[in-house]
Amino acid sequence: MAERNDANVRRSSSGQKYTITEPASDETPAKDTPPPPATQFKDISDAANFAFAMPPESSRETKTQGLQPMDTKRVGPYMAMGDVDGSGRDAVIISGGSSESVRIFHVDRAGKLTAPEVLETATGAAPANGPLLVFDADGDGANDLLVTTAGTSYPAGSPLYQPRLFLNDGHGTFRLAASDAIPPLTSSVGAVAAADFNRDGLLDVFIGARVLPGNIPWPHAVRCS
Numbered sequence: 001m002a003e004r005n006d007a008n009v010r011r012s013s014s015g016q017k018y019t020i021t022e023p024a025s026d027e028t029p030a031k032d033t034p035p036p037p038a039t040q041f042k043d044i045s046d047a048a049n050f051a052f053a054m055p056p057e058s059s060r061e062t063k064t065q066g067l068q069p070m071d072t073k074r075v076g077p078y079m080a081m082g083d084v085d086g087s088g089r090d091a092v093i094i095s096g097g098s099s100e101s102v103r104i105f106h107v108d109r110a111g112k113l114t115a116p117e118v119l120e121t122a123t124g125a126a127p128a129n130g131p132l133l134v135f136d137a138d139g140d141g142a143n144d145l146l147v148t149t150a151g152t153s154y155p156a157g158s159p160l161y162q163p164r165l166f167l168n169d170g171h172g173t174f175r176l177a178a179s180d181a182i183p184p185l186t187s188s189v190g191a192v193a194a195a196d197f198n199r200d201g202l203l204d205v206f207i208g209a210r211v212l213p214g215n216i217p218w219p220h221a222v223r224c225s
């Protein structure tokens with residue numbers, strides 16, 4: 001019998017015979033588990049009042065679209081951060097599924113998150129929320145909030161996919177912008193970003209579609225306005 005570890009077996013030459021014998025006892029030998037590596041991060045979710053459950057969507061999109069490899073509306077929840085009340089501290093904004101309201105967690109001076117404000121109450125009768133974008137849409141110096149939609153629960157082209165823009169009064173109170181604030185857009189969204197793409201000094205918005213509902217894997221248009 002020759003005893004070798006895995007590395008030695010991989011380096012063995014031809015013409016040798018190895019006999020591997022299992023222990024007689026049924027007990028599983030203890031693993032030589034190395035200690036977890038040191039990390040610079042520490043979980044303070046409970047101490048910061050940021051421990052909460054956000055249940056996933058219950059229905060399965062893949063039942064109706066055999067080529068769809070995953071449930072796109074279960075990709076979230078999505079999160080965005082930004083100072084929305086002029087405090088100098090970033091709030092945390094979370095969006096969930098079609099039955100989960102968009103919630104705003106402000107951060108107090110002690111670094112703890114306050115009880116969340118509900119931006120809009122979810123009814124379940126709309127697509128799941130998609131990526132969020134905090135940016136100053138109207139140029140008044142206060143961060144506003146764009147809420148997109150995601151998933152394939154509704155047919156392509158449904159107006160229910162229209163993103164919603166919420167304008168901030170500068171103190172963290174949001175109101176839904178006028179219906180013509182955003183051109184008609186029915187994308188199931190996977191990414192959103194703001195930058196001055198055309199260099200005119202004004203922020204522009206990139207909205208990237210993830211899927212075309214009912215037509216997987218046909219791509220959907222990507223918009224920039």
Ligand SMILES: [Ca+2]
Pocket residue numbers: 135136137138139140141142143144167168
């Ligand atoms: Ca603004």
Ligand SMILES: [Ca+2]
Pocket residue numbers: 195196197198199200201202203204
């Ligand atoms: Ca621009």
